Amino acid sequence: MIAAGFSxxxxxxxxxxxxxxxxxxxxxxxxxxxxxxxxxNGARKGVGLTFIDHGPGIPDIPRALTDGxxxxxxxxxxxxxxxxxxxxxxxxxxxxxxxxxxxxxxKPY
Numbered sequence: 001m002i003a004a005g006f007s008x009x010x011x012x013x014x015x016x017x018x019x020x021x022x023x024x025x026x027x028x029x030x031x032x033x034x035x036x037x038x039x040x041n042g043a044r045k046g047v048g049l050t051f052i053d054h055g056p057g058i059p060d061i062p063r064a065l066t067d068g069x070x071x072x073x074x075x076x077x078x079x080x081x082x083x084x085x086x087x088x089x090x091x092x093x094x095x096x097x098x099x100x101x102x103x104x105x106x107k108p109y
Contacts, residue, residue, distance in 0.1 A: 004038070004045050006107055014047060014105045017082040021051045021101050024078050029053025029099055039104055046087070046106040051099075058093040065091070 001011045018034075025032045032053030039046035058064045067080045079101075083089040086103035093099035 001047055001105075004047065004107060006047070006105070010105055010107075013085040014049070014103075017085040017103055018049055020078040020082045021049070021103070024101075025051045025053045025099075029055030032098070039106075041106075044106055046104050048102065048104040051101045053100075054098040057095045057097050058091075058099055059095045061091060061093060 001014060006014075022034060025034070030053065032051065032055075035050040035052075037048045037050075039048050065080050065083060079091070082101070082103060087106050088102075088104045090102040091099070092101075
C-alpha cells in the first residue's frame with residue numbers, strides 16, 4: 001500500500017480491517033487462507049484482500065453484519081467494522097460451507 005501511494009489513514013483502515021478478518025478466519029473458521037492483490041480499474045489503483053475459511057459458515061449474514069452482534073463474546077464490531085473501513089465489501093457464507101470475505105480499498109486520486 002505504501003508503494004501504491006496510499007495515505008497513512010487508508011493504510012491504517014485496511015490493516016485494521018485485515019486484522020479483524022484474519023482474526024475471524026482463525027477464531028471462527030479454524031484457519032484458512034488470505035490473499036492480497038493489486039487492483040487496476042482503468043486509471044484507478046487499489047488493493048484487494050480475500051479471506052477464505054472452511055469453518056461452520058454464517059447462518060444469518062445480515063445479523064452477523066449488525067453492530068454489536070457476536071457469537072464469541074467480543075464487541076461485535078469485526079465484520080461490520082471491516083465493512084465500514086473498506087471501499088468495497090463482499091461476504092459469501094452458508095452453514096457448513098465456510099466463509100469468504102473480500103474487501104478492497106481504492107486510491108482516491
